[in-house]
Amino acid sequence: MDLLKGFISYTKQEQLFTTDQQILLAVSGGVDSVVMAHLFKEAGFRFTIAHCNFQLRGEESERDAAFVTALADKLGVMLHTVRFDTAVYADSNRVSIQVAARELRYGWLENIRRQSGSAFIATAHHMQDNVETVLMNLCKGTGIAGLHGILPKQGHIIRPLLFTQKEQLLAYATEYSTGFAEDSSNITVKYTRNFFRHKVIPVMQEIYPAVTANIAGSIDRFREAEELYEEALQRHKKRLVEQKGNTIMIPVLKLQKTRPLHTVAWEIFKDYGCSSAQLPQVLELLNSGSGKLVETASHRIIRDRQWLLIIPVEVQDAAVIVIEKERTFVPVTNGQLKIREAERTPATVIPTSSNIACLDKQEIHYPLVLRKWRQGDYFYPLGMRKKKKLSRFFIDQKLSLPQKEKVWVLESGKRIVWIAGMRIDDRFRITDNTTRMLVLEWEEK
Known part of the structure; x- marks a missing residue:
């Protein structure tokens, strides 16, 4: 297949971009990205070039930057460049060099994409890259999502060379004398991807010469199967x-x-x-x-x-909140407590809402303590003369474990006066002799 025709056909098939959109090409200087730039030029697409100098390979890094500068000039397009102290970034952020380079690269490319008005960032991943990714995912353990490999379009990233193999890119570079800068780090097998590239796939090719194309064909089917999988999964989630x-x-x-x-x-x-x-x-x-x-x-x-x-899992509130007499408002993670005093007269109507507690002020002693309930806690529920453990009270109220964990209790003189939002202690109830009330209001979030 003619590479240029295949390239144009693939961008249309995958609907990667429209011809009036400008694309930002990530060009390292290697054969893949250089050929991608030439294809964009031949196809008549609008594009600019971006190059990252990670300063990891000494003179090689400078050589690559110079080559890309000359390439942009040759193609007559704008060039964006940046230099990163990648090793310093990796050390300060405690990540590997590979992770550091990826984070720096994509963060910068996205900024340039926005500033330049480009619709997408194009990277030069090809068929072999995709096969290597799927094999690595299989070895690490993956769900079906790991089998689709590198997607042609993901957010603002497009990969217009996934349809072609490395040999075709090299053949194009030779035929049209594009030149390119070889990255010596691609030869070493200390990186996982390079190990698969130089050690694993060649052994597979000895038995199945067309293994790369075969797996690439399967990847396309995996992508379609994933769509069916997602449809079925959404039906299960809606039901469950x-x-x-x-x-x-x-x-x-x-x-x-x-x-x-x-x-x-x-x-x-x-x-x-x-x-x-x-x-x-x-x-x-x-x-x-x-x-x-x-x-x-x-x-x-x-x-x-x-x-x-x-x-x-939420950040826990303080175990104990001490409330002095002047305090009228106490916020916590899942609610808030309001406190006020009120006069008690024969005409006073006592609210029936469980979120409001009216207590006999004379029986209350400051400071009050607001805390989460504990195993072993007990109180005398309103209307009862016998004490009851809170754990048993919660069972009677049919509270779930999460509901129990959100329960606060208010203490006075080491005695529970109120289970916030639920029940007061009978010892602090309003009587005919009550003249002043402490009114508590619990608002749950």
């Missing part, structure tokens, strides 16, 4: 996932009957910090009792009766 506030709720029985269970469960729970190693623990919750949980990097997955609840 409910959201109330910041809590995700999944019905246990429905999930148990779902097939394929592991695949659907993985696609749901991985979005909430669940690792592949934790997935079996999460699935064990389907057969456990209420209160069992798995904590991921960002969430807790809790079995609560007939539900699995997924709740973000």
